[in-house]
Amino acid sequence: MKRSELEDAIRHATKVTKQREVLVIGSQSILGSYDETRLPERATLSEEVDIAPITDDEDFTLATIIDANLGEWSQFHLDHGFYVQGVNVNTAVLPNGWESRTVLVAPDGPEGAVARCLDPHDLCAAKLMRGEEKDLEFVGALVEASLIDPASLLRICKTIPVRERRRDVTIKRAQAFLPA
Incomplete structure (x- = not known):
């Protein structure tokens, strides 16, 4: 995926x-932080953008509207070659304070549409929390490209608000990326 596609x-x-x-x-x-020319290929492979409405009702009406209009196999997907998955703000388990670190993207300037994109370290912490192989590869590619500082990632992982056992597993995953 390219930055221009994210903006679209x-x-x-x-x-x-x-x-x-x-x-x-x-x-x-x-x-939101790096365009595709600075990112390793592994970081731009997805044809899916997960977008959450900032405010949505309890039955996720707006996320469903995103899926119906822009989701997988929609006309948008067929026309653009990528799709938008409507999700809830709470879909990802994020470190404390993530809201203050988001990166603003305003494709048409300050008066147009605005997106808050996760800070790269918060994104990687969420990926380590999930722990799927593709998530670990994603984080590894960003660390290898020197776009993620492993020590900062470890520090942020320690602030994930989950039970101690889950956080400990995530911290161990983050420690694996520290230099030997």
């Missing part, structure tokens, strides 16, 4: 939800 996804998601601001929480939120 943001425009369309804000349009269909009639909200000016959305949150990008999946792997492609990395494009």
Whole structure:
């Protein structure tokens, strides 16, 4: 995926939800901090952008609207070659303080659509929390490209608000990326 595609996804998601601001929480939120020319290929492989409406009702009406209009196998997907998955703000388990570290992306300037993309370290902490192989590869590629500082990632992982055992597993995953 490219930064321009992320920006297109943001425009369309804000349009269909009639909200000016959305949150990008999946792997492609990395494009808020770095464009595809600086990222390792592994970080841009996904054809899916996870976008959460900033405010949604308890039955996730706006996330469902995103899925219906922009989701997998929608006309948008067929036309653009990527799709937008409507998700809830609480889909990812994120470190304390993540809200203050988001990266703003305003594809059409300050008066247009706005997205808050996860800070790269918060994104990687969430990926380590999930712990799937593709998530660990994603984090590893960013560390190898020197776009993620392993010590900062470890520090942030220690602030994930989950039970101690789950946090300990995540911390061990983060420690694996520290230099020997």
